[in-house]
Amino acid sequence: MQFMEIIEILGYVGALIIGVVLGLIGGGGSILTVPILVYMFGVNPxxxxxxxxxxxxxxxxFGAIRNIQKKLVDFKTAIVFAIPAFIAxxxxxMYLVxxxxxxxxFIGDFExxxxxxxxxxxxxxxxxxxxxxxRDKKKTQEKPEEKISYNFPLxxxxxxxxGVITGIVGAGGGFLIIPALVLLAKLPMKKAVATSLLIISVKSLIGFLGDVQNYEIDWFFLGIFTALAAVGIFLGIWLNKYIDGEKLKKGFGWFLVVMGIFIFYNLLNE
Incomplete structure (x- = not known):
């Protein structure tokens, strides 16, 4: 088996891991998608x-549907947040990228x-x-008795x-959305996490429509990768019964630090 074939297999394993992390901690795994596609499959950034x-x-x-069934999604907040997000x-x-x-x-001889x-x-x-x-989020624990209010302009x-950040980097942006829902809409943490998944799904899929008109999409490859991520989500949801998601979240956070530094290092040495 050739080296590139091994890398490709590891890439598909990475797709499964993305889903597992999403199922375990409710977000964050998607930020691995672009590095895996770029460095393991050679896809243009x-x-x-x-x-x-x-x-x-x-x-x-998938996660949003599950949360809707559990009645954890605040639709009013999702609509107010999602409309400007998916337009952006x-x-x-469609236009900016x-x-x-x-x-x-140029920075010296570096283009x-x-x-x-x-x-x-x-x-x-x-x-x-x-x-x-x-970081420790103990101070942001939900307050069940606090009345939900809306700072619509913010x-x-x-x-x-x-929406703009998501459009540029292709990541879900849950780490930005969840604090916004907690601080600006006064949503309890569980509802904020659940509502963020619905917002992420709507704005990401609508944003993708802007790409269908600009790029040639390899639907076969995209379908396989997405299917593996979906399988990973259900596996992650099952593992969530046995693994402490909060401890895993911190460990995954440190892994992202290493990945971020690796990308910067790789760019400087191209």
């Missing part, structure tokens, strides 16, 4: 962010290309996500910001 939107969107949809992510994928020039600028800039921005987002997973602004 811009196309990888497009594929990631589809994979993340469908994966989050669709516009970003294609408009970015292939060559941006900063569109692909390098997107991967560098992605690594930065990955490091920010790791901080939110590592929720809309946050939706636009998250």
């Amino acid at each position: 811009v196309l990888a962010t497009a594929y990631s939107l589809f994979i993340v969107g469908l994966s989050a949809l 992510v669709y516009s970003t994928r 294609p408009a970015i020039p292939e060559s941006l600028f 900063v290309t569109k692909n390098i800039a997107i991967m560098a921005f992605f690594a930065l987002i990955m490091l920010l996500a790791s901080v939110s997973m590592i 929720i809309i602004v946050e939706g636009v910001v998250v």
Whole structure:
């Protein structure tokens, strides 16, 4: 078996792991999608962010349906947040990303290309996500008696910001959405996590529609990768009965730190 074939098999195992992490801790796993697609399958970074939107969107949809059945989703907040978010992510994928020039600028003899800039921005987002997973969240525990209220202007602004970031890097943005729902909509933590999955699924899938018109999609490969991630989600949900998700979240956060540093190192040595 050749080295590249082994890497490809590991990539498909990575797809399964993405789903397992999503099923175990409710988010974060999707941020691995772009690095796996780029470094294990050789997918162009811009196309990888497009594929990631589809994979993340469908994966989050499975979790959202499960949470709807449990009546944990706050639909009013989801609608207020999701509308500006999916408009922003669709516009970003349809117009902003294609408009970015292939060559941006030079730092000495080092050329900063569109692909390098997107991967560098992605690594930065990955490091920010790791901080939110590592830090102690005891102070943000839900308060059942607190009345849910809505700061609509800030929720809309946050939706636009998250939509643009999602459009650029292809990640779900749960680490940005959940704090926003807790702080701006006063949602209890469990409802915030559940509602964020619905928002992520809607904006990611609608954002992907902006790519269908701009790129040639390998539907066969995308279907296999997404199916493995979906299987991983159900496996993660089952494992959640036996594994402490909070402890795993911190460990995964440190793993994201290593991955973010690796991406920066790899970009500087290309």
